[in-house]
Amino acid sequence: MLLEVEDLHVHYGKVEALKGVSLAVAEGEIVSLIGANGAGKTTVLRTISGLRRVTSGRIRFKDRDITHLPGHRRVGAGLCQVPEGRGIFPGMSVMENLEMGAYGRSSRSLADDFERAFALFPLLSERRKQQGGTLSGGEQQMLAIARALMARPQLVMMDEPSMGLAPLMVNQIFDIIAAIHEQGTTVLLVEQNAAQALTRADRAYVLETGKVAKTSDAATLLADDSVRAAYLGVDSTG
Amino acid sequence: MKGPQTGIVLIGVLLLCALAAMGASATTAFLLERVAYRPLRRRTTSRLAALISAIGASFFIQEVFALRYGRDILPFPRIMNKTVLFHIGSGEVRTDKVLVVLAAIVMMILLDRFVGTSRLGRGIRATAQDPEMAVLMGVNIDRVIVLTFILGGLMAGVAALLFGTFFEVTQYNIGFLLGIKAFTAAVLGGIGNLRGALIGGFALGLIESYGASIFGAQWKDVIAFVVLVLVLLVRPTGLLGEQLARSRI
Ligand SMILES: Nc1ncnc2c1ncn2[C@@H]1O[C@H](COP(=O)(O)OP(=O)(O)OP(=O)(O)O)[C@@H](O)[C@H]1O
Ligand SMILES: [Mg+2]
Numbered sequence: 001m002l003l004e005v006e007d008l009h010v011h012y013g014k015v016e017a018l019k020g021v022s023l024a025v026a027e028g029e030i031v032s033l034i035g036a037n038g039a040g041k042t043t044v045l046r047t048i049s050g051l052r053r054v055t056s057g058r059i060r061f062k063d064r065d066i067t068h069l070p071g072h073r074r075v076g077a078g079l080c081q082v083p084e085g086r087g088i089f090p091g092m093s094v095m096e097n098l099e100m101g102a103y104g105r106s107s108r109s110l111a112d113d114f115e116r117a118f119a120l121f122p123l124l125s126e127r128r129k130q131q132g133g134t135l136s137g138g139e140q141q142m143l144a145i146a147r148a149l150m151a152r153p154q155l156v157m158m159d160e161p162s163m164g165l166a167p168l169m170v171n172q173i174f175d176i177i178a179a180i181h182e183q184g185t186t187v188l189l190v191e192q193n194a195a196q197a198l199t200r201a202d203r204a205y206v207l208e209t210g211k212v213a214k215t216s217d218a219a220t221l222l223a224d225d226s227v228r229a230a231y232l233g234v235d236s237t238g
Numbered sequence: 239m240k241g242p243q244t245g246i247v248l249i250g251v252l253l254l255c256a257l258a259a260m261g262a263s264a265t266t267a268f269l270l271e272r273v274a275y276r277p278l279r280r281r282t283t284s285r286l287a288a289l290i291s292a293i294g295a296s297f298f299i300q301e302v303f304a305l306r307y308g309r310d311i312l313p314f315p316r317i318m319n320k321t322v323l324f325h326i327g328s329g330e331v332r333t334d335k336v337l338v339v340l341a342a343i344v345m346m347i348l349l350d351r352f353v354g355t356s357r358l359g360r361g362i363r364a365t366a367q368d369p370e371m372a373v374l375m376g377v378n379i380d381r382v383i384v385l386t387f388i389l390g391g392l393m394a395g396v397a398a399l400l401f402g403t404f405f406e407v408t409q410y411n412i413g414f415l416l417g418i419k420a421f422t423a424a425v426l427g428g429i430g431n432l433r434g435a436l437i438g439g440f441a442l443g444l445i446e447s448y449g450a451s452i453f454g455a456q457w458k459d460v461i462a463f464v465v466l467v468l469v470l471l472v473r474p475t476g477l478l479g480e481q482l483a484r485s486r487i
Contacts, residue, residue, distance in 0.1 A: 083370075
């Protein structure tokens with residue numbers, strides 16, 4: 001397994017947000033994590049990235065225990081996140097945002113990486129000098145994904161990449177995620193858009209109030225009545 | 239040191255003084271970060287807590303110097319001859335004024351380039367705009383923050399030497415009002431914007447000087463604080479502060 005999360009407990013003050021979450025992602029997979037608002041999806045990703053401390057439990061990445069590794073060193077280990085809300089640096093240009101993505105990398109030449117980013121996102125190429133804060137939501141999402149790839153991660157975790165985007169742009173973003181996966185990057189995808197998330201993934205986890213309620217291959221979950229009722233807005237009796 | 243120096247010796251003396259001042263000031267900044275800021279950062283994200291801690295640390299240092307050197311104004315040795323080079327109207331252009339202006343311009347250009355183009359500079363800006371996102375980019379923000387303090391200390395050391403050379407007095411609390419005015423200049427220009435702070439500093443200096451000649455010199459500080467209050471009321475993002483205002487949301 002590339003990433004293994006074992007019995008993760010995380011608190012905000014006295015409130016237990018994660019009550020023993022276990023999940024795993026194998027190299028080459030797309031795994032989706034779905035769940036209602038407040039289920040704890042973002043908390044899972046933030047904890048894996050080292051932004052939140054664990055109360056108990058373990059996180060292993062490439063067979064190495066990273067539970068207590070400082071967040072900034074997890075990037076160098078090959079673990080990247082495109083966070084909820086995209087996290088574009090508003091006062092930096094598109095180029096500078098991309099350069100930030102490669103901050104932790106030792107190799108100096110980024111020419112190949114820029115080329116790859118602009119091949120995936122031709123739109124960004126036209127806006128190299130534009131300030132991140134003035135990009136549209138869709139453009140920001142593209143920049144956030146391109147920036148994460150600058151670190152050449154083995155695993156990219158994305159937190160609701162389709163949030164707030166028009167349907168056409170949503171499809172485009174999911175196509176890009178598929179393309180990134182084709183090129184060899186493993187993906188852990190958090191989504192409210194369960195239909196897309198389950199169609200595109202190999203496997204999926206359903207998170208309910210801080211616990212994994214269900215896990216299975218994505219096709220099975222897509223056909224599961226209770227999942228269809230809760231997350232796809234399909235009446236199970238109909 | 240025996241009196242003012244000239245030529246190559248003067249340059250050597252100035253550089254030596256600058257190095258000593260930068261060293262002392264950077265060391266102080268480093269210790270301050272460890273003692274007065276880092277422990278707070280571990281516990282809270284409140285910017286207000288940091289500000290209060292900064293003011294407290296400032297009073298502490300002032301009182302230590304008051305105990306050691308007393309509360310009176312002390313003379314600062316003359317380092318350079320203050321030769322009048324030429325006049326502009328009734329204004330004297332003296333060697334020490336030229337030195338201050340040139341040194342300030344060189345420092346601003348160097349700092350602007352450093353923050354704008356170096357890797358650490360990008361780390362500093364990223365940490366200022368969004369610290370959690372900086373971590374997700376692989377930035378060691380604890381290290382960036384302490385290096386930023388040291389950088390600030392180095393700049394403050396040079397500024398102190400220039401101030402001493404120009405005014406030739408010092409006092410246990412001489413930096414306090416300067417610090418508040420630097421803050422006013424930064425607010426005026428837009429917190430988090432280096433070029434804004436430069437413009438804000440110039441603007442504040444001009445407003446103070448012209449205001450003093452209209453209302454009298456005793457109103458100088460009042461004018462500076464009226465400016466601070468007005469900026470906070472009318473345009474809290476400052477003259478060039480748009481970018482950071484967005485990132486705060
Ligand atoms: N900073 C915080 N302080 C206190 N409680 C928090 C904080 N962040 C999240 N929580 C709580 O933890 C729980 C899980 O939140 P989380 O953001 O992980 O959910 P989510 O599944 O990502 O939701 P959404 O789909 O709305 O993004 C929620 O009950 C939330 O209120
Ligand atoms: Mg969330």
